[in-house]
Amino acid sequence: MTEIRTPRLVLRRWLEDDLAPLSEIHADPVVMRRIGDGRPRSTEQTAGDIEAWEEEWDDEGFGVFAVELLGSGELAGAVGLYVAGTPDEVAGQVAIGWRLGRVFWGQGYASEAAHAALEFALQDRGLDRVVAVLRTNDRASAAVADKLGMQAESIVRHPVHGHDLTMFGIDLTQYQEW
Known part of the structure; x- marks a missing residue:
């Protein structure tokens, strides 16, 4: 099982118990306003997201991690990698994304988790x-x-x-120099 520990977080694969807290995050219109179509997602849609993320792990060897607070075990959100489908300019490329519950904003968790996921992509997975x-x-x-x-x-x-949409990118050489 793939797991990454940072000073404050555990990035791990999804568990059955993650559905309820992630559904709460996805039900928040403020969290979801800039994700996908901008609308909150139902528990059924959230279950489909987790299933798709787990399938990507199985198919690609990477995926979206559940982000858990190291101290409390609380699910903070989702951060990780996926193969972009749209827009055409990035279709087929590996993308990184993040979404955290609103109570976890402004504490550096998104940056900490995304940095760990990016390092995983470029160093561990050889992208x-x-x-x-x-x-x-x-x-x-x-x-x-x-x-x-x-x-x-x-x-x-x-x-x-x-x-x-703004497209951002980094390659391995830029990452190593940064």
């Missing part, structure tokens, strides 16, 4: 490049991408939802 696809107006996520050493590369329009 040459990782991208991030973020809503252009999402300053908090852009700050996380910046802390990871990712560079904004382009702005494109989401092919289905119509909002602007």
Whole structure:
């Protein structure tokens, strides 16, 4: 089982007990406003997300981690890797993403977990490049991408939802130099 420990977090595969706390995070419209279509997700949709993330682990050898607070064992959210499907500019590339419950914002957890996931991608899994696809107006996520050493590369329009997305990227050489 893949597990990464940081000073304050455990990044691990998903457990059955994670569905309820992740469903609470996904039900928060403030958390979800810049993810996907911007709408909260039901428990059934959240279960489908976890199932898809676990399948990606099985198929690709990487995926989205459950992020747990080391001290309390509380589920803080989801951070990790996925193969991007859209937009066309990044389709097929490995992307990194993060979403944490609102009570965990502003404490550096997203940056800490995303850094661990990026290191996992580039060093442990031997990937040459990782991208991030973020809503252009999402300053908090852009700050996380910046802390990871990712560079904004382009702005494109989401092919289905119509909002602007900023494409960030980092390759192994940039990561090693950073």
